[in-house]
Amino acid sequence: MPSSPISPAADDAADVEGSPAAPLHLAVALDGAGWHPAAWREPRARPAELLTARYWSDLVAEAERGLLDFVTIEDSLSLQSTQPLQGPDDRTDQVRGRLDAVLIAARIAPLSRRIGLVPTAIATHTEPFHLSKAIATLDYVSGGRAGIRVQISGRPDETAHFGRREFPPLPTDAAGFASPEFQQAITARFDEAADYVEVLRRLWDSWEDDAEIRDTATGRFVDRKKLHYIDFQGEYFSVKGPSITPRPPQGQPLVTALGHMTVPYQLIARATDVGYVTPRDAAHAREITAEIRAEQAAAGRAGETLHVFGDLVVFLDDDAAAAADRKDRLDQLAGAELQSDARIFTGTAAQLADLLLELQQAGLTGFRLRPGALPDDLEQITRRLVPELQRRGAFRLGYEADTLRGLLGLPRPANRYANSPVAAAI
């Protein structure tokens, strides 16, 4: 395949008839009324319902109608802020307040059937033992559709909500961010997150799949030889195990993380099943994926499927001018142009399809789209973008698997403790 961008429209038919690229994966990132801070003021926004189950189940039902691989649900242990690195911002004109993402995911799990559910957890302040059983349980209640997005926190206000550790103050300028002290602090938080993920995975494996035997002859409910202490010892915490929750349906639910630079790319490459990245363009996407693939190989995971998803904030409408106008209108209401770590796209679904296929050519295996406003941009994704991609042979026509791993082409992981050398020697 040529490495140059696919040209739009004219080549579509050829793509369908020829051999289309590997299927593209699509996730959508749900957060409040959408990713634009003024999105809650859109005519169809439901800002008074953001804390209700109905609001979230409606969004997930729409995403599932669009056959999306999964939804992520944003979270934080503090109030939303325009200056999150500093703390709350006292603004009253934006959405403030949110619910625990894992509980939202659990609440909507029984109301959906096929779509994956990937809430956010803050590794810096929470307990991996608690999160491990929560996500294992989300996997049970959803029938194998659970994942987690692991995030770190350096916010001083979040630290103060827990009051049990101290972090150096965050820098306020670019020089501060580049300083060795700050880079060291960031690296430490990501090292801790890597330990956290390792503990999650070990705890999920701490029960072998057939540990429950219910052997009435001997009166034993479990075969305790199939339960394993994980004995994790790390710099930031230690965990004994085993989990109290048996191994979940997927064996290991999906682990995901967002990264913008080398240190988080290493976490993605070494520890996750899906990494989210924020390429500016195809060249940048090629650069990022090359770095992640090299780290993946260095970590001895070259043979494993690791998805690298591009994150994009999207404003979509039936014509490009309307999409741009909508974003401009929201910018005016917010009093500032939208800023984002991810590329901001405005245009039609067909134009977005062009871009996604171009970025896919640069090495991305899927996308996590952040709708600028809900439900409008979500509906544009499910009702315009998805059919467009289907027409081009680039997206599924129906759910082809029952589990989230199945949708993403990831195998059910073998249990690291089963058939261990010790067991094999007996």
Next chain:
Amino acid sequence: MSKPVKQIHLAAHFPGVNNTTVWSDPRSGSHIEFESFVHLAQTAERAKFDFLFLAEGLRLREQGGEIYDLDVVGRPDTFTVLAALAAVTDRLGLTGTINSTFNEPYEVARQFASLDHLSAGRAAWNVVTSWDAFTGENFRRGGFLEQQQRYSRAKQFLDTAWELFDSWRGDEIAADKDSGVFLTDPLAGSFRHQDDHFDIGGQFNVPRSPQGRPVIFQAGDSEEGREFAASTADAIFSRHSTLDAGKAFYTDVKGRLARYGRGHDQLLILPAATFVLGDTEAEAAELAHEVRLQQFSGQTAIKLLEQVWNRDLSAYDPDGPLPEIDPLIGEHTIAKGRASVRNGRDPIELANEWRARAEAEKLSIRELIAAVGGRQSFIGTPATVAETINQFVQEDASDGFILVPHITPSGLDEFADTVVPLLQERGVFRTEYEGETLRDHLGLGTPTPAAAAEAVAS
């Protein structure tokens, strides 16, 4: 003058990790699969029960240095199951046991406030404490608390959580699209808490939930536990096996309320109870005997005895007499992760009492353990069980019961179909939910936040 007829409160306890759960019965299903929780919750809701109750465990129990394998082992995460159950029920209260030792107040308050929003006002928290290093080995803080600190941490944990629940008054979200005012108060959720255990501050990020704060349950029978419940809880989860013991406990705990400025109806006493139903008294007794034999195998009896004796008793015959040697005093080395071991009475005193009873009644180890090991159990026909439950409540031995079926998940079906209608006929149990929230079901008012109350007072 006759007392007014009391309304009975009933709840369902998901059968869990203890020897009262009969997993060997062919009818016994999964303790993990969500369908089991759905079945029990929907049965409880069909029967108009107040709530479903989940226990908690944070480390697999061990005995003699090995994971205990004679009872059900393993359970799913409490918050996650309750949030999912909120999707398949409409009115049933959702009560979760959450430990205050191996959690942080900000996170737990956030989870309960979220659950209350997601269930439209049906969340309840059974606050329990722990202090042992054994459980601590699964958590960041590791180590353990000094035993005497467990209630002080629990009390301060709960105080802190209440401040967080009350940090939003409930009227801060305007979400007015036209004016662009989402929040009327930029300082909503502000809190500052400093005491021996917690030094935290900032802004809580979950706005006030439908019940204001979840219903608070407390379990624990010690002097400190009773006082803690009387001062702060909405309901107490107790364990008393006879009418007289129940009355004594009820009188004692309700008598403590006044000193905290609380009324008689502001704390409900809800003991756990098991039940066995039959078409005749004789059939019920026979079924109960069979269940008892399944719950107390010879192996199980020896293991339960070891938990008191703190010694390896595997050489003893379960069908023989109790050991003449005394329990080992000091740190428990035999059984770990058991509430009974952590909270137990003086073991020598207990051993002497058991030996005296075994001798007087000519009981083997297994028979003695079966005799002392059961909880309050209602055994009989639906009519006699309904009668007895009503008697306990009308005579102030309790305000109702948390029923623990011995079969998962169908163990409540027969009770719902036969006993509940009889209680309804007597006019002592609801035929339809009258309110929306768990506080409504329990007759507890919705608390007003401290700030709002002060504003009204001034």
